[in-house]
Amino acid sequence: MWHVYNLISIGDQLKASTIRRVQNESSTGTVDSQRVRLTLTITVENIDFDPQGGLLRIRGRIISENRYVKMGTYHTIELESNRNFTLIKPEWDIIALERVNEACDVTKQADVAAVVLHEGLANVCLVTQNMTIVRQRIEHPIPRKRKGSVTNYEKGLQKFFDQVMQSIMRHINFEIVKVVILASPGFVKDQCFEYIFAEAVKQDIRQLIENKSKFVLIHCSSGHKHALQEVLQDPSIQKQLSDTKYAQEVLTLERFFKMLNDEPDRAYYGWDHVRKAGERGAIGTLLLSDELFRAADIPTRKKYIKLVESVRAIGGKVLIFSSLHVSGEQLNQLTGVAAILNFPLPDIEEEEEEEENGQEAVVE
Amino acid sequence: MEALNFDLENTSSSKKVVIQESKLSPKISSKHKRINVLEEYKKRSTNKVALNLVVVGHVDAGKSTLMGHLLYLLGEVNEKTMKKYERDSSKIGKSSFAYAWVLDETGEERSRGITMDVAINKFETEHRRFTLLDAPGHRDFIPNMISGAAQADVAILVVDATTGEFEAGFEANGQTKEHALLIRSLGVQQLIVTINKLDVVNWSQDRYNEIITKLNPFLNQAGFKKDKVVYIPCSGLTGENLLKRSQNILEWYSGPTLIQQIDKFEPPTRLLDKPFRLSVSDFFKGGIGSMGGITVAGKIEAGTIQIGENVMVVPGGEQGVVKGLETNDESSKWAAAGDSILMTLTGLDIIQLKVGSILCSVSHPVPVTSHILAQIIVFDVKVPITKGFPVILHRQSLNEPATITKLVAILDKSTGEIMKKNPRCLPKVSSAIVEIKLNNRPIPLETYKENKELGRIMLRKGGETVAAGIIIDVSKS
Ligand SMILES: Nc1nc2c(ncn2[C@@H]2O[C@H](COP(=O)(O)OP(=O)(O)OP(=O)(O)O)[C@@H](O)[C@H]2O)c(=O)[nH]1
Numbered sequence: 098m099w100h101v102y103n104l105i106s107i108g109d110q111l112k113a114s115t116i117r118r119v120q121n122e123s124s125t126g127t128v129d130s131q132r133v134r135l136t137l138t139i140t141v142e143n144i145d146f147d148p149q150g151g152l153l154r155i156r157g158r159i160i161s162e163n164r165y166v167k168m169g170t171y172h173t174i175e176l177e178s179n180r181n182f183t184l185i186k187p188e189w190d191i192i193a194l195e196r197v198n199e200a201c202d203v204t205k206q207a208d209v210a211a212v213v214l215h216e217g218l219a220n221v222c223l224v225t226q227n228m229t230i231v232r233q234r235i236e237h238p239i240p241r242k243r244k245g246s247v248t249n250y251e252k253g254l255q256k257f258f259d260q261v262m263q264s265i266m267r268h269i270n271f272e273i274v275k276v277v278i279l280a281s282p283g284f285v286k287d288q289c290f291e292y293i294f295a296e297a298v299k300q301d302i303r304q305l306i307e308n309k310s311k312f313v314l315i316h317c318s319s320g321h322k323h324a325l326q327e328v329l330q331d332p333s334i335q336k337q338l339s340d341t342k343y344a345q346e347v348l349t350l351e352r353f354f355k356m357l358n359d360e361p362d363r364a365y366y367g368w369d370h371v372r373k374a375g376e377r378g379a380i381g382t383l384l385l386s387d388e389l390f391r392a393a394d395i396p397t398r399k400k401y402i403k404l405v406e407s408v409r410a411i412g413g414k415v416l417i418f419s420s421l422h423v424s425g426e427q428l429n430q431l432t433g434v435a436a437i438l439n440f441p442l443p444d445i446e447e448e449e450e451e452e453e454n455g456q457e458a459v460v461e
Numbered sequence: 462m463e464a465l466n467f468d469l470e471n472t473s474s475s476k477k478v479v480i481q482e483s484k485l486s487p488k489i490s491s492k493h494k495r496i497n498v499l500e501e502y503k504k505r506s507t508n509k510v511a512l513n514l515v516v517v518g519h520v521d522a523g524k525s526t527l528m529g530h531l532l533y534l535l536g537e538v539n540e541k542t543m544k545k546y547e548r549d550s551s552k553i554g555k556s557s558f559a560y561a562w563v564l565d566e567t568g569e570e571r572s573r574g575i576t577m578d579v580a581i582n583k584f585e586t587e588h589r590r591f592t593l594l595d596a597p598g599h600r601d602f603i604p605n606m607i608s609g610a611a612q613a614d615v616a617i618l619v620v621d622a623t624t625g626e627f628e629a630g631f632e633a634n635g636q637t638k639e640h641a642l643l644i645r646s647l648g649v650q651q652l653i654v655t656i657n658k659l660d661v662v663n664w665s666q667d668r669y670n671e672i673i674t675k676l677n678p679f680l681n682q683a684g685f686k687k688d689k690v691v692y693i694p695c696s697g698l699t700g701e702n703l704l705k706r707s708q709n710i711l712e713w714y715s716g717p718t719l720i721q722q723i724d725k726f727e728p729p730t731r732l733l734d735k736p737f738r739l740s741v742s743d744f745f746k747g748g749i750g751s752m753g754g755i756t757v758a759g760k761i762e763a764g765t766i767q768i769g770e771n772v773m774v775v776p777g778g779e780q781g782v783v784k785g786l787e788t789n790d791e792s793s794k795w796a797a798a799g800d801s802i803l804m805t806l807t808g809l810d811i812i813q814l815k816v817g818s819i820l821c822s823v824s825h826p827v828p829v830t831s832h833i834l835a836q837i838i839v840f841d842v843k844v845p846i847t848k849g850f851p852v853i854l855h856r857q858s859l860n861e862p863a864t865i866t867k868l869v870a871i872l873d874k875s876t877g878e879i880m881k882k883n884p885r886c887l888p889k890v891s892s893a894i895v896e897i898k899l900n901n902r903p904i905p906l907e908t909y910k911e912n913k914e915l916g917r918i919m920l921r922k923g924g925e926t927v928a929a930g931i932i933i934d935v936s937k938s
């Protein structure tokens with residue numbers, strides 16, 4: 098559904114089977130309303146995505162003749178997995194076509210479950226090809242150790258681990274998920290792992306016992322969601338995910354920041370800077386967020402596509418980040434567009450400074 | 462590394478206590494006789510002043526052993542308990558950790574021989590009463606270390622004199638520097654550095670001097686004034702130079718013992734006349750003694766409190782009534798800024814509390830915000846800070862995910878003047894003004910100007926401290 102979400106843009110025509118409430122006025126004047134299944138075509142005006150339910154809501158004006166509804170009235174079509182639909186675009190550009198190819202390639206699906214935790218906080222996440230979904234955030238206060246008394250602390254910790262275990266059983270489908278990562282600072286992950294499998298044996302939970310080999314323990318710095326990025330950077334995880342797109346995204350973003358640190362003249366972000374670098378044929382790797390394409394009108398979309406094509410023409414790499422992953426989220430925050438250059442362009446920033454000079458504002 | 466010029470005031474040795482009936486005094490239910498807390502505070506301080514002391518340093522530097530031994534020598538740990546620790550620790554092959562067991566109390570800490578969370582204890586010297594906070598050294602537990610250090614007025618930095626070990630702790634990946642910078646950023650100005658484990662290097666004066674030569678310039682740069690840092694040679698394991706010195710050892714040293722130096726720590730100015738604030742570092746069901754209710758632990762950051770008063774929990778806004786107070790294991794009818802206390806509350810649902818919540822005066826609640834303007838000092842970071850940089854924001858025991866949403870300006874480190882507006886990124890050891898947004902929820906924060914304690918933040922990412930700072934504005938929206 099994520100691909101579909103990214104594929105449909107405002108102005109496209111969408112044809113799908115849908116349900117609409119229609120009112121009938123009978124000859125006697127009584128009005129009754131009834132739900133009918135129809136096939137409608139609309140011009141897309143608004144798209145909503147619910148990642149939890151995997152549901153798309155697309156609203157627009159009806160443009161197909163029908164005996165139940167008038168042309169030009171509004172309708173919302175809901176799409177979910179396994180529903181057929183027809184999408185007509187004024188123009189299928191390269192980004193859209195690549196999206197279709199990617200969506201059709203099932204070998205690229207590598208579903209991973211990851212639990213990042215520290216004492217008292219856990220985020221139970223699913224990492225799919227295109228998004229990271231937090232299935233549950235567990236916050237369970239654990240009394241701290243006190244002079245002469247650690248029982249409250251130890252009991253609290255057990256209860257917390259129990260909640261993590263319940264959440265894993267509820268939210269992780271072991272038939273799909275190949276790896277379950279437990280990640281934490283210190284020894285929390287080890288203690289949690291021990292607790293889960295001691296309980297699994299005690300309560301004879303086959304679901305867990307049979308999948309014990311799927312569990313991997315990784316170090317990370319906290320139980321906050323962003324620690325997932327550290328987990329995905331871990332060499333042992335990278336090995337398992339090496340050919341997946343999001344593993345690439347994580348690595349590329351890391352490479353960008355490293356470059357910004359080591360050779361700041363070879364790493365730029367923000368449309369103006371990146372455009373300038375593009376014009377001079379300097380871009381080796383272009384990082385773009387899919388959000389730029391989704392929200393964009395056609396001219397804006399074209400502007401990015403021109404950049405993509407020009408980078409590819411000189412042999413550069415282009416990576417479109419999914420904004421539903423943590424690395425994509427971060428790229429979004431970083432204006433959504435960034436570039437690693439093949440050679441330094443120190444004057445890009447200077448040009449800007451010159452433009453800015455003269456409008457000194459005072460910061461309090 | 463750069464001096465953190467955040468301290469607008471210096472430590473005053475004259476402990477100016479503002480004796481003035483506070484306009485902010487909340488109502489008290491009539492069955493309690495109202496106490497003039499400021500009078501009482503003054504009386505208590507003429508006897509022995511209370512201070513909070515945090516012990517920090519690289520993992521395995523010997524912090525817990527040193528303090529455990531000190532507590533034992535001071536009679537805070539009885540003979541029988543100490544004997545038991547010796548027996549039990551040697552049973553699991555950890556006999557060298559017997560003194561550390563005084564502070565490392567959880568099963569996990571003892572079996573691994575590592576402190577994981579701050580242990581709180583107390584002791585007295587000739588002129589002072591101390592709440593002792595023994596921090597963990599391991600980098601993974603820095604959030605706990607920050608929670609402890611945020612409660613501290615003064616600190617002991619423990620370094621291991623063993624060949625190679627001091628160096629390991631002092632390197633980029635070691636915690637000696639990170640801890641020192643953190644406590645300084647948290648407002649600690651007075652520091653004792655114990656050059657520990659000197660027994661291992663034959664009490665070598667050369668080694669002692671060598672370490673000081675390396676450490677001192679760094680500490681000065683980090684913002685510790687020369688006359689506020691004192692070095693003490695010792696061994697936490699043998700107990701040498703804690704309370705006294707044996708003959709023929711440390712003959713080259715004639716300075717004070719550790720306890721003599723601790724007794725010289727000067728009490729900082731307390732925010733007695735500000736509205737009441739307590740940052741919750743822990744809470745649990747049940748009251749002090751056999752009282753009912755719920756109990757909250759934390760340090761009073763500002764104002765005063767007495768039994769019978771109402772307090773408000775922020776965020777949430779629910780209120781509770783103070784039923785009991787305890788400072789350093791002794792019950793009390795009142796407490797004041799600077800005290801690390803236990804407080805029993807009734808009329809409050811435990812669901813309302815979170816670690817990092819603020820208990821505050823009902824008439825002057827603390828603001829809640831999710832968007833702030835801060836002045837920060839960037840640490841020795843591996844990647845530069847950009848717009849969109851995700852961080853964990855630490856304030857006392859609270860830690861919450863946040864994002865640096867705007868780089869407003871880079872400042873000149875010495876003059877504070879703007880050097881560059883809207884920078885692309887903040888390089889290491891720069892000073893800057895940034896906007897920060899909380900990702901999940903608003904949290905209670907105050908400007909540094911309003912409250913020096915609640916106005917300080919630490920920003921961490923990937924297990925490293927990337928910046929420390931003060932809050933300039935909480936009303937960015
Ligand atoms: N020889 C010698 N060994 C010491 C001394 N102080 C501590 N040790 C040993 O160093 C090891 C670590 O001591 P701890 O007191 O646990 O160190 P710590 O700094 O509290 O460690 P963390 O809290 O985990 O960071 C133990 O084996 C101690 O016996 C000392 O003065 N001399």
Ligand SMILES: [Mg+2]
Pocket residue numbers: 524525526561565575576595596597598
């Ligand atoms: Mg310790």
